[in-house]
Amino acid sequence: MTSFKSDTITYKAYAYQNGNYPIEIVDETIKLVKGPGPSDEFVAPPGKILLKINYAALNPVDYKLYHMKPSFLRFYNNKQGFGRDFSGEVLSIGANTSTQVKVGDFVEGIYTPVLDKGSCAQYLLLDPKVSPITTKPSNIDLVQASAWPLVLGTAMQLSKGLQYKDSKVLVLGAGTSVGRYVVQLARIGGAREVVTTNSARAESLIRELGATEQIDYRKHPNFLNPVLESVKTSGEFNYIIDCWGGAQLFPEIDNILVKGGEYRTIVGDTPGHGLGAVFGTIKSALRTIVSKLGLLDYLYQFAFLKNTDNWIDNARDLIEEGKVKIFVDHIYPFEQLKEAVERLVSGKAEGKVILEVAKPEN
Ligand SMILES: NC(=O)c1ccc[n+]([C@@H]2O[C@H](COP(=O)([O-])OP(=O)(O)OC[C@H]3O[C@@H](n4cnc5c(N)ncnc54)[C@H](OP(=O)(O)O)[C@@H]3O)[C@@H](O)[C@H]2O)c1
Known part of the structure; x- marks a missing residue:
């Protein structure tokens, strides 16, 4: 298990209050818990997976949520995250977490809690019981990995x-x-x-x-x-x-x-x-x-996408077997979410619009 020397990860993420306010880069935090090893080592909380995000793919639902969020809900969450689809690396898995993925795996999935954080962020802490996640098929890269889960x-x-x-x-x-x-x-x-x-x-x-x-x-x-x-x-x-x-x-x-x-x-x-x-x-x-x-x-x-049965593993297999194609329209750097959203809402994108949060190290 990867462990951290501090109980708090501070990172950059896109967030908004509601559709009357811009989607901005803000500082966010994730709280970790004491690990099973030395007392100064911290890991993901029980039942949760900590991820470093490489790419986030945008979907029309991200923009719809931004516009449809009722004004009063900004008092409930004034730092609502943007983006659902992600690809990245598993950094830590909390105790008693039921998952097939392992620390060090490259993965993709959908962050599903709606009035919460989003995938346009440097880190994500997710519960695999509600947010589907699976390992990256070996025949695609991390850009393509972020492009398929929701669609x-x-x-x-x-x-x-x-x-x-x-x-x-x-x-x-x-x-x-x-x-x-x-x-x-x-x-x-x-x-x-x-x-x-x-x-x-x-x-x-x-x-x-x-x-x-x-x-x-x-x-x-x-x-x-x-x-x-x-x-x-x-x-x-x-x-x-x-x-x-x-x-x-x-x-x-x-x-x-x-x-x-x-x-x-x-x-x-x-x-x-x-x-x-x-x-x-x-x-x-x-x-x-x-x-x-x-x-x-x-x-x-x-119909709505539901996180039932093991659809994400079945979807992963379809890709690994080369049975379905993945479509990427354009990749935008982290600072250019505004341009990426403009492309998304233009209706001109042919495939997914992707935000590069961090280039993979190798
Ligand atoms: N209920 C759910 O769970 C769920 C899940 C996912 C998505 N959705 C919804 O499904 C819709 C599609 O999402 P998406 O991400 O697949 O879309 P998308 O990739 O953003 O769609 C862009 C494409 O729409 C096509 N298009 C534009 N105007 C059209 C028209 N008048 N008639 C038919 N096609 C047109 C264009 O294709 P061409 O010009 O190349 O033909 C364009 O390339 C969105 O409204 C989204 O919110 C719902």
Whole structure:
């Protein structure tokens, strides 16, 4: 076990009060506990893993949380951390910690507590019972390691229990980081047809990942008609997986999905982070309830990434076996979080926007 000579680690991290205040570099601390060895040696507290962070990948949820945090919550936590995805090195593991990772391992994962610290920080102390963590696959570097946990995990959650074999699948927002993995998982699962919405710039890549037909959402801002054309040509869809958000298909949904088919979304009826998005989420939540009551001819689900079972180890294996590709758009130095966030919200990023917290030593 690595031990420290002081009971406090002081480090730099990005934090904010709420969306009315900037996201700034602040001083943060982590408290350690006395180790089992000499009395002047300190280690991670019981049940916790101490990490040195190398890279943090940004996700739209980071920015949504920043904007949606109610003002009064800044009195609860006025140093809320930014970022969920991380890669780095395990420095210390507290007593009685149930984990597969070891001190010295290079790892990646998701820091899940929402009103707490964030991964855009030099150190993190996490509880592996709530924050998924796994060892870095040997075939990728630490930049790529930070780029996949939240988005591949979400794509796996979206695909959970679906029988892709010989199915016809519609992936809305296939160019998003989550969508790129959904297309790959549908292909791996043996889908017969994978129809996607994405812009022309991503056309050849999305085809390579597994799309059999593509609808350019820029040419067809309302893509209901091209989707109905696809139904006319090769039948209804078994599954619709929405990675961008929208409600364009609902007027004709019974003609688009087979009876008993599934519609899963991670965004709801309205993309974005404003008041409209809140109403869109409420509409989707109500549709989920109506679906659960068996009042629809199809199953509808608003899916969230959950830290259940050992999905992160399964995801790690998919990467190590070279079955899925990782996409990195741009790496920004630690001081340039503002620029990194601008890139994230521009909608132009093709893959993950990454913050370099510390270059790996070798
Ligand atoms: N519920 C959950 O647990 C959960 C988890 C993760 C993410 N999410 C949400 O899922 C959404 C996607 O996240 P992400 O990180 O995958 O996104 P992202 O990588 O930031 O998405 C960027 C891509 O979106 C595509 N895009 C832009 N406008 C579009 C439009 N009108 N229609 C379809 N695609 C469009 C563009 O692709 P092309 O132009 O190249 O086609 C662009 O490259 C976000 O709203 C995020 O908050 C939810």
